[in-house]
Amino acid sequence: MKIDARGMHYRELNERIHDAVLKGIKEIDIVNVLGQRYIGTGIGEKVTINVYGTPGSDLGAFMDGPVINVFGSCQDVIGNTMNNGKIVxxxxxxxxxxxxxxxxxxxxxxxxxYRTGIHIKAYKDQCPVIVIGGKAGDFLGEYMAGGILVVLGIFGREKDPIVGRFIATGMHGGTIYIRGSINKSHVAHDVSIEEIDENDLSALKNIIQEFCDAFGITDPNSILSHQFLKLRPKSHRPYGQMYAY
Amino acid sequence: MNFSYPEFLVKVSENCIKCRRCIKECSFGVFSWDGEKIKINHEKCVACHRCAACCPASAITILKYPVSFKENHLWTEEILRDIKKQADTGGKILTGCGNDKPYPVLWDKMLIDACQVTNPSIDPLREPMELRTYLGKKPEKLEFWHDKSGEIKLTTVMEPQIKLETPVIFAGMSYGAVSLNVHLILARAAKELGTIMNTGEGGLPQELLPYKDHIVVQIASGRFGVNLEYLNSCAAIEIKIGQGAKPGIGGHLPGEKVTEEISRTRMIPAGTDAISPAPHHDIYSIEDLRQLIYAIKEATRYRKPVGVKIAAVHNVAAIASGVVRAGADIITIDGFRGGTGASPKVIRDHAGLPIEIALARVDEQLRKEGIRHLASIVASGGIRSSADVLKAIALGADAVAIGTAALIALGCHLCQKCYTGLCAWGITTQKPELTRRLNVEEGALRVTNLVKAWNLEIKEILGALGINSIESLRGNRERLRGIDLDEVYLDVLGIKPAGR
Structure with missing residues (x-):
């Protein structure tokens, strides 16, 4: 099914997507998208939504299952509080x-x-994964409680650092992998910076393979052969000692 | 050397029958058995009165510890104790419940009018009194059409509303802060009374699903337990920006309180800290708030009202205007006497505003801007009685939320130790041996009784005012007078002084 979103208000566009999903349509192409918010928000079915253009904020918020492919750039807060599914x-x-x-x-x-992967969390067999092919701004992984965040630094502006300042403040769970080096003074003091081990490498292999498949990158090993750093919280209780009882 | 003396002195009289029930009842470890008699550790007493209430011989008395600090109006006993505690630990002092400092309670400085001769009162025993309240966005005007049979039909499309049979709702208290039994009690009472309870930000326990039409689910900065099922298992959704007991700060549920059950509803691993950041990191402006409000509306396909809860702070009127313009259907203003399961004491006692002032200012501001109909106002934070409810509605609230008052009905004695997780009354604890002290059926009856009693009193006062519907009192400040208030307070509250 194809929807032409030119000049369409987000509410109408999203009503049409919801209606299509209710009718059992499994794949929806939306063309001429320009700033419409909330595409895929609140959808709990396993459908594929292909977005051509530039969608607005909160793409895929609260979603629980769909695959959204965006052939263009996105605005803010994509995948807000998402439970399951995939955004490419x-x-x-x-x-x-x-x-x-x-x-x-x-x-x-x-x-x-800024603020990528703030407060992402893992629960039981759910483990969120975010992979950034380019660079990330300040406040990466703040309050991170679980899941995996990967920044590859392959694309993006050359002059930018791979990650900005104030990395992983308040992190108390999960793992951040950074391909390349970072300025250690920008990493929160209660977060450890380590070399990756065999287990990390095998986890990364799967993730990078899927990332490469998504974008038609043919040589995942050229990405993997580079140095990776691992950021982990030193404590699962970063604020445990601050109170008088 | 011990720098602090005990706060309380526990006495067991000769009436003691040595049944040792006090040892079992005290969750703070005050009592023990030395083989012959009850031994007492005064230092551990928090004056929750559980032991005294349960002692079959009425043998227990709890007094303030008689070593009195030398009287000093600057360096009060509380200040001395706090300094010593901080010198011992190096930590922020935690507390529970609401602000207990002697700030003026303006409810007690307002008097309600009554009818005499010239405007007859109404007898609520004889005539119907309407307490029904709808929360949600109201249209600017109503339009009608006549169908073929001449019947009048509504043309205006109404936004979703919550229908309440009383203007009293239950305030947000999370599973984690309170026990599952408290949630079940409030849910049952809400259903019985035709009102709503609020999950707080700890997720929705599965046991509450049968009551979903009487439940408001909360989305706070930690987003705990928020998924599609959560958003669709409720009467309304509330974005929690702030709370009266701790305006401007986040919260931490310590890992040791994140049990298997709590972990299930919050959807985080057991034993990890549940951290609610101070702001929502997708909301740094009114525009961002609008974005989240509409994300929730989109996710629920515009079928449920979306509320926003803010703490009463100095600039509350302008903030509330922004919140309403951002699209909130309900705005909850929480005054600084609102309770908490845990808050740094310095914030609880020194930040924010009394709800009376915040409410009066918000209602006035929204009216002035012509947007009062766009959102219902819920006032909370220290509502103690039906008189407070009446005065709040006359100051402009659509409904009030009660938290502490409902917990007092369940046995809370305001010992303010909620944050320890040891509540001897089974309210703010997750320990099974303590939570089972609250019987769900009996508790639901007690809370239902409390609100029913208030309903009767509200009807009584409405009758005295010559009003037969709570709606006619809303924002009707002409029926309030201030006593013992200076001109500035009268102006802020928008009421006349007694005698005028």
Missing amino acids: VHKDAGNVVGLSMRGGKIFIKGSVG
């Missing part, structure tokens, strides 16, 4: 990617803005 962005994304997501995957070929 072929260009860049704005701020607050994957806020509080609990499951599913977000693959972004290009770079992202």
Whole structure:
């Protein structure tokens, strides 16, 4: 099914998507998207939504199952509090990617803005994964409670650092992998910076393979052969000692 | 050397029958058995009165510890104790419940009018009194059409509303802060009373699903337990920006309180800290708030009202205007006397505003801007009685939320130790041996009784005012007078002084 979103208000567009999903349609192409918010928000079915253009904020918020392919760049807060599914962005994304997501995957070929992966968490067999092909802005992985965040630094502007300042403040769970080096003074003091081991490598292999498949990158080993750093919280209770009882 | 003396002195009189029930009842470990008699560790007493209430011989008395600090109006006993505790631990002092400092309670400085001769009162025993309240966005005007048979039909499309049979609702308290039994009690009472309870930000226990039409689910900065099922298992959704007891700060549920059950509803691993950041990191502006409000509306296909809860702070009127313009259908203003399961004491006692002032200012501001109909106002934070409810509605609230009052009905004695997780009354604890002290059926009856009693009193006062519907009192400040208030307070509250 194809929807031409030119000049269409987001509410009408999303009503049409919801109606199509209710009718049992499994794949929806939306063309001429320009700034419409909330595409895929609140959808709990396993459908595929292909977005051509530039969608607005909160793409895939609270979603629980769909695959959204964006052939363009995204605005802010994609995958907000998402529970399951997959978002693939072929260009860049704005701020607050994957806020509080609990499951599913977000693959972004290009770079992202501030506050990526804030407070993402894992629960039982759910483990959210965010992979950034380019660079990430400040406040990466703040309050991170679980899941996996990967920044590859392959794409994006050359002059930008791979990750901005204030990395992983308040992190108390999960793992951040960064391909390349970072300025250690920008990493929160209660987070450890380690070399990766065999287990990390095998986890990364699967993730990178899926990332490469999503974007037609043929040589995952060229990405993997580079140095990776692993960021982990030193404590699962970063604020345990601050109170008088 | 011990720098602090016990706060309380526990006495067991000669009436003691040595049944040792006090040892079992005290969750703070005050009592023990030395083989012959009850031994007492005064230092551990928090004055929750559980032992005294349960002692079959009425043998227990709890007094303030008689070593009195030398009287000093600057360096009060509380200040001395706090300094010593901080010198011992190096930590922020935690507390529970609401602000207990002697700030003016403006409810007690307002008097309600009554009818005499010239405007007859109404007898609520004889005439119907309407307490029904609808929460949600109201249209600017109503339009009608006549169908073929001449019947009048509504043309205006109404936004979703919550229908309440009383203007009293239950305030947000999370599973984690309170026990599952408290949630079940409030849910049952809400259903019985035709009102709503609020999950707080700890997720929705599965046991509450049968009551979903009487439940408001909360989305706070931690997004705990928020998924599609959560958003669709409720009467309304509330975005929690702030709370009266701790305006501007986040919260941490310590890992040791994240049990298997709590972990299931919050959807985080057991034993990890549940951290609610101070702001929502997708909301740094009114525009961002609008974005989240509409994300929730989109996710629920515009079928449920979306509310926003904010703490009463100095600039509350302008903030509330922004919140309403952002699209909130209900705005909850929580005053600084609102309770909490845990808050740094310095914030609880020194930040925010009394709800009376915040409510009056918000209602006035929204009216001035012509947007009062766009959202219902819920006032909360220290509502103690039906008189407070009446005065709040006359100041402009559509409904009030009660938390502490409902917990007092369940046995809370305001010992303020909620944050320890040891509540001897089974309210703010997850320990099974303590939570089972609250019987769900009996508790639901007690809370239902409380609100029913208030309903009767509200009807009584409405009758005295010559009003037969709670709606006619809303924002009707002409029926309030201030006593013992200076001109500035009268102006802020928008009421006349007694005698005018």
